[in-house]
Amino acid sequence: MATFGFRILHRERDSRARLGQLQTAHGTLSTPAFMPVGSQATVKGLSPEELTGLGAEMILCNAYHLYLRPGHRTIEELGGLHQFMGWPRGILTDSGGYQIFSLAPLCRVSDDGVTFQSHLDGSLHHLTPETAIQIQESLGSDIAMTLDECLRYPAPLEAAEASLARTNDWARRCRNARRRADQAVFGIVQGAHYPQLRVKAAAAVAQIGFDGYALGGLSVGEDKTTMHAAIEATVTELPEIAPRYLMGVGTPEDLLEGVARGIDMFDCVMPTRHGRTGWLFTSFGRVLIKNAQYAKDESPVDPECSCPVCRTYSRAYLRHLFLAKEMLGVRLNTLHNLHHILTFMARLREAVGQSRLAAFREQFYADREACRA
């Protein structure tokens, strides 16, 4: 890949954490990185300028949503996804596997691919590993994902094994289908919550060979110990020099634990979704902005936060906007939450760069305990 590259700048000795730089046709991503989610070619409520202002270097868009509406061909004709949405930096597209299995009212899997009903109009569609790559090539994202089968948690071992064989076969077909030299493709490692399957899957996907590797099907209901074990089992089998992406994760704690286990990239709807429900991240725990205690509270959401929202608005005003169902409330909440998580990630990068992640981690849990006390 001429335009794609991953460089590890620093490795921690006491953990698997590493500091890196991922190069794409649309700039550099400093890793470990958090990618805000903009499924439908927009991070809900925010403008591209606000996102770059927050320091976001790559966002995630969703091929399933964009395939159904407005259609990948339309976006291609309009100059590709970056041009379409006015976003100059990196875009990673999810292949749509997860959405098909979670959103489509009807979906039937065969070895060839998956037939599903649109959640928008009930129309029938068939997606194969090949078309999944073609759609993402039309969209023109910087990183495309392979098509994978996603199981509900907890999946029985036999079902997980059968599904895994199919997902690995699909990964190979995805790699063979790729045509664009300016788009990286990441392979997805599945294996449910079975470490032995994760090991097998990681080895198989690494064997096929991708620009990067993702861990799918985690944070779907399993406990933290199970998730950490699955991450560890997977990471050990993946090539050291390739970026690793933990899909759909997660909380600040999840990011910290993921980074310590060698994860380079994360995405999660939580900061944006919580913004819409008025759940705000702070340095001292969550703030539920609708609560009556904030009715006359003139302090910012988080006095330690330097985001544009905390510099300007009071909790009382944000509460008013939330109760009055005013759009600006959602927008400001989302801005604050994304600032919180992106700043947290920047602090994680700093800690890794200075080889003091263990101390950072200790302080993180001590602070959390202090807030609970």
Added chain:
Amino acid sequence: MATFGFRILHRERDSRARLGQLQTAHGTLSTPAFMPVGSQATVKGLSPEELTGLGAEMILCNAYHLYLRPGHRTIEELGGLHQFMGWPRGILTDSGGYQIFSLAPLCRVSDDGVTFQSHLDGSLHHLTPETAIQIQESLGSDIAMTLDECLRYPAPLEAAEASLARTNDWARRCRNARRRADQAVFGIVQGAHYPQLRVKAAAAVAQIGFDGYALGGLSVGEDKTTMHAAIEATVTELPEIAPRYLMGVGTPEDLLEGVARGIDMFDCVMPTRHGRTGWLFTSFGRVLIKNAQYAKDESPVDPECSCPVCRTYSRAYLRHLFLAKEMLGVRLNTLHNLHHILTFMARLREAVGQSRLAAFREQFYADREACRA
């Protein structure tokens, strides 16, 4: 009023139009001016920075809405409306009369005032001219409005006469109730669609004496000729040196015709409300952004527009956001519409300043005909 003043910089010889500057504690308003509507202490979807970026110098907030939620006392304790919503420029508050008569599920008028049910929770409230002023003084707007009775169109002459006597009495009580030296109060001239009543009302309200005068109860269903006649009848009776405000109006055509008849200030929900329904103003007529013809249209909403939306986004993208019910769509549509109307008003000011409003008007209607052809 130490902080309030109105200066007429230029008068047209061929029309009643004038160019002015209205001074408040929160800056200068160049008139004729259009005020975006932010009923609930937010112009729906937009940030204060975006509004100042568009050149808005004064916005309208609504005392009825803010009295009910979050409460004027709360806003007062939080430092007043400007501080509460982070808006550094001028604010005019409507007294709430219009909202009570249009939104409240139940409302009973007596000479003392109006008893109404909250549209939010059904609770019962009583508003008098005195409390209407007190509420607006708590809010701390730069311009407060008197309480008026608003009739449905068409009102029978006798009912309009009786109502007018009450509104004029309320206006006097409002003037006597005012205590803040840093807040201007505008009297409202009613009189339904009867020019003879408008003349009478204007004379009566001018006799009481206010910092400015508003024309209420227009653009409520009457035809343009009737509205223009009512404006003309009113303006003739108002003091030349005071600002004149046509409430709840209107379209670009209404602004043009109002300015030519000596109106200095306007407000209307149309640019923001149309933004939410995907109705976009352009130099060549409206664009209904949901229409299929824009599905692959990569041109901006209005190629002649210099707003941030037209500089960045295509009709195809705005259509996608609208169909996907994405918040960013409403935000961008609103930004564009407000830019259109505020720019139109700036062009009107320029034309008045150069005493060429008649030519401007002729060109405006010629362009409109050309678009229809």
